Amino acid sequence: MKRKNIFFANAAFFIVSAAILVFLLRAPEETTSSLPVNENHRRFFSMESKKEAEKHCGECHAPGMTTPLPQDHPPKYRCLFCHKRNME
Numbered sequence: 001m002k003r004k005n006i007f008f009a010n011a012a013f014f015i016v017s018a019a020i021l022v023f024l025l026r027a028p029e030e031t032t033s034s035l036p037v038n039e040n041h042r043r044f045f046s047m048e049s050k051k052e053a054e055k056h057c058g059e060c061h062a063p064g065m066t067t068p069l070p071q072d073h074p075p076k077y078r079c080l081f082c083h084k085r086n087m088e
């Protein structure tokens with residue numbers, strides 16, 4: 001590549017990177033409820049593996065259990081990717 005082309009490639013890369021950074025920084029605040037800190041959920045905070053912890057959510061949050069998910073709940077695999085454990 002010619003020097004001039006390299007300069008323009010670098011400039012374009014810089015501008016695109018800056019635009020993405022600005023876009024990410026302007027993202028709205030997270031609104032999804034985090035994992036509650038209470039008797040029902042305390043044990044999940046000490047589990048290292050999210051996957052391991054998520055195996056137990058259905059004991060209560062499934063149809064016919066004590067606290068089923070709302071009808072309009074988004075796709076639900078990997079609970080803890082959306083409902084964060086707050087100290088993470």
Ligand code: HEC
Nearest residue numbers: 033034035036038040044053054056057059060067079083
């Ligand atoms: C032993 C039963 C039980 C288990 C197991 C359980 N939950 Fe819950 N969960 C509840 C109950 C009851 C409520 C509603 C009252 C409350 O906030 O604790 C609730 C509420 C919630 C809420 C709503 C919090 C809010 O602010 O409205 C989220 C999110 C949640 N649970 C996620 C999870 C996830 C993720 C798991 C698995 C890691 C899980 N729960 C496992 C019983 C359970």
Ligand code: HEC
Nearest residue numbers: 031032033057061069070073074075076077078079082083
């Ligand atoms: C793609 C993201 C996502 C995933 C994955 C997910 N949820 Fe949710 N969940 C939400 C959103 C958004 C709501 C709407 C209310 C809110 O902001 O908490 C919600 C609502 C809930 C509620 C109702 C309480 C409330 O705050 O209204 C419970 C309980 C819950 N989720 C548990 C779970 C469990 C258990 C799993 C895994 C089986 C799971 N969620 C997976 C995004 C998610």
